[in-house]
Structure formats: structure tokens, C-alpha cells
Amino acid sequence: MSDTATSGVKHGFQLRSASVSMTALELYYFDDDEFEETLRQKINQAPGFFRDIPLIISLEKYEGLSTELDFFKIIGTCRRNNIHVIGVRGGNDDQRRLARGAALALMPGTGQRDRAHDADAAPEKAVELPVSPTPTAASKTTTDAPPARIISHPVRSGQQIHAPEGDLIILAPVQAGAEVLAAGNIHIYGPLRGRALAGIHGAESARIFCQSLEAELVSIAGHYKISEDLQDNGWRSAVQIQLKDDLLVVTPLDKA
Template sequence: MNAKMDTSDACDLRFGQVGIANVRIKRVDAAALCEELERRVRTAPQLFARAAVVLDLSPLLKLPDDGTVDALLEAVRSAGMLPVGLAYGTSETEALARRMGLPLIAKFRAAYEPADGDVAVAPASAPAPVREVVREAAPVEPAAERVASTLHHDGTVRSGQQVYARDRDLVVTGTVANAAEVIADGDIHIYGSLRGRAMAGAQGDTDARIFVHDFRAELVAIAGHYRVFEQIPKDLEGQSVRCWLEGEKLLLAKL
């Protein structure tokens, strides 16, 4: 008599948003890439150590050969980050991804890339299971126009949770915990403690602002320009702080 086969599901497959950084390669130099990424990891190990990254080859005039790309991937690993795929590009990029046995990833947090330097690294959390995401749907509007309405989030934004205000401002009346994220295409107002990450002007609005009642942030970013804090400056820790862009420089000051 045959043993009864277990027909229950072996797994549960779901799709969600995870923390992935985008590493844009502007020149083919594996040693320089490793050195730059190691510097980023040393500067903010909680943010970048073992962070999942996507290798973006689109800035290069010519797509590197397989051996060169393999060397770049190994440089990322040696620096302490984990390459998980290639950024979507041309049909040649797709063929390269197939040969390298890597997925081609079309969407990642490219909005938070710095504008200068040979290597651009978008902020990302360490690889983790699919995080809880709180989203508010909004009608699609021209990028130049900001919707007047505001998304209000009452209470704590928990560790691993993300709140995104698409095409609008975000007001949080509570604490943003460590490893939590609040993102807005407009301004961000936090009437509580910011212990995690706040990213305003996510679609490139350089006039966006961040206002925090109790500043203890891991990271703040406006229109792709960001600052990481391993140690909060003494004059800002626990203070009411505003963040804004002046040219390409992200500035912070007490309110």
C-alpha cells in the first residue's frame, strides 16, 4: 500500500517591497568600487553592512564583458554588501543577467542616489523578509504638481514598517522607530521622535522639507541627497530640527 502523499503547500510565495540599494557603476574599476563601498560600510555599518544591492551598469557607454561584471560583483561582496541582481536596462543587459544567473530588477530605490561621485549608493536596510508597507493610493498627477492633501499617520511607525505618502506631504503624530522608514513626495512632519529614516521629496522635489520634534535619526534624505547618522551631533540630538536643501547640500538646523 502506497504511503499517502502530503498535498499541503510547501511554501507561501508573496511579493512585497524590500530594502534594496542601487549601485550605479560610472567607471569599470573593481578595486576602486570595493574601496568606495568599504568606506560606505565603515561609515554606516548598520545601514550598509550586508545590504542587498542592485548593480546598475546603465551609466557606462559600453556594457562590460561577463568576466568584468563578475569582478564587479565580487568587489561588492568583498566590501560587505550582497549583490542580488542587475538593474533593468537594454536587451543586452537582460542577456547578461541570464548568463550571470542573476535576476533583472526594474524597480529599486533609485530616488535616493547622491548626484556626484564615481559610485552612487542608495540607502537601504540590510536584507530582510518582506516588510510591512502602509500605502495610500492617489490619482496619477503631473510630476510638477503636488497634490494638496496630506497623509496623516497616527501612532508609532514600527521597526521594519514603511509609510509612503505618494504625491503628497506626510504628517506622523508618533515615533518613527529604529529601522522604520517614512517617505513622502512632499514634506515630512514628525510630531514625535525620529529614530529611523525620513526621506522627503522622493520624486525629486528639491523644495521639500523635513521637520522633526525629537531628532535621533538614522538617516534623512531630500530629493536624493542624504545624510547618515551613526552618532547624532550633540547640538541636534533630541532637539526640534528642520532639514532642507541648499543647492546640492543637505542642511540641518534647530527649529
């Protein structure tokens, strides 16, 4: 039977773009025994959060020798702890060749992404256009800002709410076991008992606001704190959470 537009037979799959929340492990050097011990300590802090997550190994701050990198050992250690390594970000040519040999996806680091863009643009002639700061231009900028996603119902255990391009506003509680993610800020007009991840694409200026902090985990631009770390400051009160000098800072809303 032919698979044509008129036969009514559909293909077995389609390829679509997807935005997926992933955790990056910033590797500074690699020692097999120390790596596994440190990984288990991190998992014990929040076992539910780390179980079956996809993981990216970031080599952008790696200072060890390329010859010390053993991606097969890294993958094996992570799998024993129910973590799935799917790719490598950044790294030099030797490190990326080792990653390719371990069947890992290769993702550009920030600098590599910029160089690739420059290389692609090089053959083209640069044309500089005058831009005047008119009210029309300002209005266009405002219009182009991604709209906030608004959720009016409670986010229940096991649910995930995702705002891939802007802020996320939730007008109800986020229950334990639920997860909310946003490229921008997260506003929760109720108790936050689950997990909230803001700035998921790296926006360090993102913030989390909630009426009652009871979270399992909060994260901004990949920096996170778990429940045990949060209970010393602002627990069960209205707070905002922001990133300052690579540390998450919790501030009562009445003092913000």
C-alpha cells in the same frame, strides 16, 4: 485531488504588486579593487543601514568601457559585504546583455522609460482635447492628490512605516532602529532617532521635518547623511532637511 474553486484547495502562492524601498549604486566606472575598498568605506559609515539591503546597479551615468564591467565580481563583492544585487537600471544593449548573463533583473532608465512609452503610443492617433481652467478642474486636481498617512503612536525599534504615495505624518517619536519612508514629505512631531527616507521614488522636492534631530540616517531621493554627518548642524533641535544641488541641507525651523 483537483485544485478547483469548489474543492477548497488553495494555491501555494499568489503574485501581488509590491512597493519596496531599494538603494541604487550609481556606477561611473568599474575597478575591482577600488570598488570593494570604496564599498567597505561606505558600509563602515552606517553598517546597520547597509546590512542585507537589496541593491540596484544604476548605469545611467556610467562612463567606463562596457568590456570593463564584470557583474559577477560586483555581485561577489557585494555578497561578501551582506549586500544583495538584484538588478541593473539603464545601460546600453551590451551592458544589459552582460547583466542578463549574470542573472540580474533589467530595469529601464529614465530615458529608456520615456522611449518605451513613446514607442507604445506611436501606433495610436493623438487626439488633442481642449481643457479649460475651470474651478471644477482645479477641485479635481486637489481631490486626486494622495492623502497623507498619519501615525499617532511611537514607531519602535525594528518597525518600518511606509507611505508609498504621499506624505507621512508621525505624531510621536521615531525610536532608534526604526525606519520611516514616504514618497513625499515626512513630518515627525517628536524626536527622530531612527532612519527617515523621503522622496523614495525620486521626488527631489521632498523634505523631512522633525522636532528633534537625533537620526541614524536621513535620505531624500536617494541622497543620504548618517548620524556623524548630522551632528554638526541642528542636532537635537527642530529642523527641516531638504535637497539643494544634490546636497542635503539642514535648517533650523525657526530660521526656515
